[in-house]
Amino acid sequence: MTSAPTSASTVELVEHAPARSVPLADAVGRALAAGRIVDAAPDPYTPGQWLLRAGSKVGAVAVTVPGGGEPVTVRVTPKVPIARLFFLLGYSLDPRGSWRDGEVEVAGHQDLLPALAHAVERQVDRALRQGLLQGYRATEETALVVRGRIREAEQIRRHFGAAIPVEVAYDEFTTDIAENRILRTAVERLLRLPRVPRDVRRKLLHQRARLADVTAIVRGQPIPAWHPTRLNSRYHRALHLARAVLDGASADYAPGGLHIDGFLFDMNKLFEDFVTVALREAFRGSVRTARLQDPHHLDEASAIRMKPDFVLYEADDVPSAVVDAKYKAEKRDGYPDADLYQMLAYCTALGLREGHLVYAKGNAAHAAHQVRHAGVVIHQHALDLDQGPAGLLADIATVAQRLTATPCV
Structure with a gap:
């Protein structure tokens, strides 16, 4: 655990870094803990300070204190480069949209929220350049x-x-249709977030003015459905990014009059979405079928439910491979044993002799474990997120090749 001086109004954390001891009002610390934004607990050695540790959620939130005091902003920086994060996001949202580094403009922003706000504003501007869709x-x-x-x-x-x-x-x-309502609501959402640069905020205000006659979606209401067509093709990329803004884990916990507003990406879900979507794309056009978050039961009575991230089926609808994605790096003593037990359960229920775990990073690109008395081999694959999109997709292709060699029991 490390301690570093910090402003009472701004707390800077890094994803999965050691805990920091920071001066914080008890009400704010309890709100952060209750909202599961970061791991938060009172510092047992320093009164008036809290130990804060970021997990896999990255972004920023602002805690507004009753009485008009200055909000406390908690910012969590991702370990992966911003451009790489946007590639993972863009590819999982629209894998056939040719998302690559530079495809989502971040204007050199090194922080997540400024980069996201800039990217959304640019895409909204392009979508509306020919006028609002009707x-x-x-x-x-x-x-x-x-x-x-x-x-x-x-x-x-x-x-x-x-x-x-x-x-x-x-x-x-x-013009008050689903596509425009989603864009308007995403722009409104970004304007409320902390740490959006002044120049980007000014451009977002311009986009809001263009959408002034469109009804924003009220918080708590479902996001209206839209369907990609030739007519709304110029909106597609903007809508994908806008939906990511609206789907971002936003805290809204307000104990004792406190209010929390912000935007958080869950890197666990982002990595899982990228791996499963990329694997599905690898088998597109083949005789095999891929199903994501595929529901099954472990027991004969169908009382114990399980939902593997990815299951591959042969043409006769028989499972041929199972994959679970885990956003965690291999530690000195290896990956958690619980992951292996979970995959063994999947293989047993699906009648497979091999299972595959895909991690964000590891000490080796591939490892395999033969389970005693079970005849099951569990593979552990590691993707290095520090490499570019071409390298990541090549690694996914290697995993896909191994899946086709997976035998059934």
């Missing part, structure tokens, strides 16, 4: 004239015996 939206309202069709049941229930007003339903051609 489309039909189903609308129901109370009107003084008939438009579309009359909702007879609602008319009787609300206005029995009256000719007006009229309950009507119609399709309206408008």
Whole structure:
């Protein structure tokens, strides 16, 4: 554990780094712990200080203290380069969209939130350059004239015996459609986040003005569905990034009047999504079928559920390979044994003689363990996230080749 001086209003942490002792109000420390933003506990040796340790969530959150005091910002820096993080994100969102280093502009930003805000603003600007997309939206309202069709049941229930007003339903051609609402809400979200540079914030305000007639999604409401088509193709990349902003783990815990607002990427999920999507792409066009988060049961009574990250099926719908992705580096004493036990359970339930664990980094590119009396081999693969996209995808291709050699029991 290390301790370093820090401002009472800003706490700088690094993903999976040793804990830091920082001066912090007890209410703020409890809020960070309750929101599972970082591991937080009072420092037993220094009154008034808290031990904070970042896990796999990276980004920044601001804790607003009641009474108008200055917010406390907690910033967690990822260990992987920002450009690499955006490649993992972009590829998992849209693997056939040719995401590569430089495809998502980060303008040299070395911090996650400034880079994300800049990237989203640039993509929104490109999407709206030809004007706002329009489309039909189903609308129901109370009107003084008939438009579309009359909702007879609602008319009787609300206005029995009256000719007006009229309950009507119609399709309206408008800019207030799902695609624009998602972009507007993502822009609003970024404008509320801490550490967005002034020049980027100014450009985001410009994008919000372009979307002024579009309704933002209220917090807690489901994000409206959109479907990629030729007509909205110029929106695709912006929508993928906007959805990442809206899906980011945002804390909203407010004990004692505290409010937390921020954006956090879960590197565990990001790595898992990249590995499984990349493996699925590796088998696209083959006779095999890949299923992500594939539900199964360990026992005959179907009481013990399990959900491997990736299961590969042959043409006859028989499982041929199973993979679990683990965002953790190999330590001096090796990977956690629990991962091996979990994979052995998967292999047993699926009737496979081999299973595959894929880690973010390791001391060797590949290792294999023969399980005694079981006839099962568990492979451990390591991807080096420090290498470029071409190297990462080449490593995924190597893992995919090993999967095709996996025999069934």
